[in-house]
Amino acid sequence: MHVLILGGTTEARRLAELLEPEPVRVTSSLAGRVAGPRLPVGEVRVGGFGGTDGLVRWLRAQRVDALIDATHPFAETISFHAAEAAATAHVPLLALRRPGWVPAEGDTWHTVGSLDEAAAALPGLGSRIFLTTGRMGLAAFAGLRDLWFLVRSVDPPQGACPPRMEALLERGPFTLEGERALLARHRIDVLVTKDSGGAATAPKLTAAREAGVPVVVVRRPPVPDGVPVATTADEAAARVRAMAAPAP
Incomplete structure (x- = not known):
């Protein structure tokens, strides 16, 4: 077989x-x-x-x-x-x-259907965005000139990107302690993620909940x-x- x-x-x-x-x-x-x-x-x-x-x-x-x-x-x-x-x-x-991930008590999730919808939801939620949707598809956020983005991906971003952006090249799994420190160090006030599920990248959701950071979640x-x-x-x-x- x-x-x-x-x-x-x-x-x-x-x-x-x-x-x-x-x-x-x-x-x-x-x-x-x-x-x-x-x-x-x-x-x-x-x-x-x-x-x-x-x-x-x-x-x-x-x-x-x-x-x-x-x-x-x-x-x-x-x-x-x-x-x-x-x-x-x-x-x-x-x-x-x-x-997929399930929101827990204390979470503030904004569920959207696409990266374009995620970008449209950001103005008014915050100004310093932790973007964890991967290196592809960043063009959806390229027009948001008033927001600052921390983009985490395994490989360097490709194509059109937000004009105010810092790339963080890392591969999971990630720890809760590390995610707490990252949110604090970069003064993150919004997290954007895809509903990938799994434990390797889930600590960012817990860290966001603890810090009162809203999360924009793209449905799978x-x-x-x-x-x-x-x-x-x-x-x-x-x-x-x-x-x-x-x-x-």
Whole structure:
């Protein structure tokens, strides 16, 4: 049995680890957008497939028996390509998605549907913004000339950026103590984040709650219709084992 795992997420790497001892071939595919990514165990390919048609050709040429979409919750394009390719190639598809964050008592969240909506919500909320939505999509904030931004990302920002901006190149996981110190040091009064979920970057939400800092949260896109979802790598591994088990 050949399993293709899409994604460089923590859950994708954990799934590859769980399947390594199993009698299956596992290939992990990374988009290649991050320099020096953390590599999973086993076979790894880096780079795109060339859209839906390219992924269909790869699935057929490599005789893939199961496709796991363990990409970032906001990697909407590849998720829809995966759904279309799996249907065309008649390959079972499972989405692995960590649960989203849930506001706690004391949080002040402003939930929006896109980065453009997040930018529109900022005037009036504050003037010193901690932007943690990644290095791409910063053009949505480029017109906000009266606000100052601290932009945290793994790699340097690309494309149009806010004119008043400081880039902070860091990779999680982050600690609560570190996030508290960062908010205080930069006098942050608004946090902007995507609802990525997971524990690695969640401490910023706790630090914002403690400091009374409002949070603009971008909703994650939905999983394509009809695609089953596992919320943990253990659950996904159990489903793969069930598929690989010989018929009674």
